[in-house]
Amino acid sequence: MTARTTTGQGKLYDSIVDTIGNTPCIRVNRLAPDNVRLYVKAEFFNPAASVKDRLAISIIEEAEKRGDLKPGQTVVEATSGNTGIGLAMVCAAKGYPLVVTMAESFSVERRKLMRFLGAKVVLTPKELKGFGMVQKAVELAQEHGWFLAHQFETKDNALVHENTTGREILADFKGRRLDYFVSGYGTGGTIAGVGRVLRKERPETKIVLSEPANAQLVGSGIPQERGPDGAPSVGHSAFEPHPIQGWTPDFIPLVLQEAIDKHYYDALVPVPGPTAIEWSRKLAAEEGILTGISGGATFAVAHQIAEQAEDGTTILAMLPDTGERYLSTPLFENIEEVMTEDERALMTSTPGYQMG
Numbered sequence: 001m002t003a004r005t006t007t008g009q010g011k012l013y014d015s016i017v018d019t020i021g022n023t024p025c026i027r028v029n030r031l032a033p034d035n036v037r038l039y040v041k042a043e044f045f046n047p048a049a050s051v052k053d054r055l056a057i058s059i060i061e062e063a064e065k066r067g068d069l070k071p072g073q074t075v076v077e078a079t080s081g082n083t084g085i086g087l088a089m090v091c092a093a094k095g096y097p098l099v100v101t102m103a104e105s106f107s108v109e110r111r112k113l114m115r116f117l118g119a120k121v122v123l124t125p126k127e128l129k130g131f132g133m134v135q136k137a138v139e140l141a142q143e144h145g146w147f148l149a150h151q152f153e154t155k156d157n158a159l160v161h162e163n164t165t166g167r168e169i170l171a172d173f174k175g176r177r178l179d180y181f182v183s184g185y186g187t188g189g190t191i192a193g194v195g196r197v198l199r200k201e202r203p204e205t206k207i208v209l210s211e212p213a214n215a216q217l218v219g220s221g222i223p224q225e226r227g228p229d230g231a232p233s234v235g236h237s238a239f240e241p242h243p244i245q246g247w248t249p250d251f252i253p254l255v256l257q258e259a260i261d262k263h264y265y266d267a268l269v270p271v272p273g274p275t276a277i278e279w280s281r282k283l284a285a286e287e288g289i290l291t292g293i294s295g296g297a298t299f300a301v302a303h304q305i306a307e308q309a310e311d312g313t314t315i316l317a318m319l320p321d322t323g324e325r326y327l328s329t330p331l332f333e334n335i336e337e338v339m340t341e342d343e344r345a346l347m348t349s350t351p352g353y354q355m356g
């Protein structure tokens with residue numbers, strides 16, 4: 001093996017926002033069957049460590065171009081966390097105040113990160129679910145004349161995934177097989193944008209969409225009722241609370257509807273929450289890949305496909321964010337703060353630095 005050396009990026013960056021995107025596709029070695037190639041697209045390489053950094057810069061810059069967002073105007077959005085963290089990073093870099101509405105059920109570190117990045121966080125009751133936090137953001141925008149980001153409806157969402165995420169996948173798999181692409185959905189921006197690109201440029205690639213086993217909104221076949229702007233007018237009847245944060249809100253977003261209507265996926269595979277958590281833990285402990293619960297969920301589906309696939313099959317799974325965002329959630333539930341029995345045995349196996 002040659003020595004590991006690096007050469008730099010070959011350029012200087014003008015702003016943190018210029019480091020968004022161009023995330024690496026990384027081979028999974030120990031957890032993958034030998035006869036297939038299993039890759040993950042690691043969105044935690046984005047500056048605020050999630051796929052939503054792409055959406056955040058797109059919403060802000062497209063609104064600036066249209067003149068919808070005025071210099072210094074407050075931005076408001078309903079978000080389960082990653083969009084808020086991405087928007088907080090972009091708004092801090094560009095000098096816009098940000099107010100985020102968020103159901104109190106989402107992890108505490110998400111709120112703290114947004115506040116650390118200079119945003120204000122308004123919590124909404126967990127009984128009102130995703131629908132409640134969206135309503136609150138709409139009210140605040142109307143009352144105060146703020147710019148509402150509309151992540152679940154805006155065209156700037158799928159657009160950025162078409163122009164960046166999708167293009168990156170095309171470039172990285174140029175001249176190579178790509179048999180399966182696996183993704184879940186929150187807003188549906190990833191699947192709609194990447195779907196547009198793969199359907200056109202790589203029609204042989206099978207697109208697999210996943211959703212929580214206990215909240216199969218797409219799988220239910222029940223259409224979403226919407227208001228005139230495409231936003232949901234009621235919650236979806238197939239929704240149940242699930243632990244895969246960032247996935248499947250309690251309605252079918254307008255952005256996702258394109259992927260459903262235009263058949264951007266070949267299979268719809270449900271994943272139980274505990275399976276998602278188990279695979280996120282395995283990716284960390286057995287591959288050194290630190291991703292959240294939704295990353296564990298997409299990887300669980302990709303692994304299931306890999307186990308039944310013919311030799312040489314190439315699979316790519318989206319890993320939307322970092323595992324570090326889940327320290328207070330069930331993902332880290334069995335990770336001790338104090339020394340375990342094994343660790344205590346190691347401590348007492350040599351005479352130095354004994355603790356009581």
Ligand code: PMP
Nearest residue numbers: 082185186187188190246294320
């Ligand atoms: N996983 C996590 C952790 C997320 O925050 C999101 C975005 N809400 C997704 C997956 C899904 O991405 P998209 O909104 O593009 O469907």
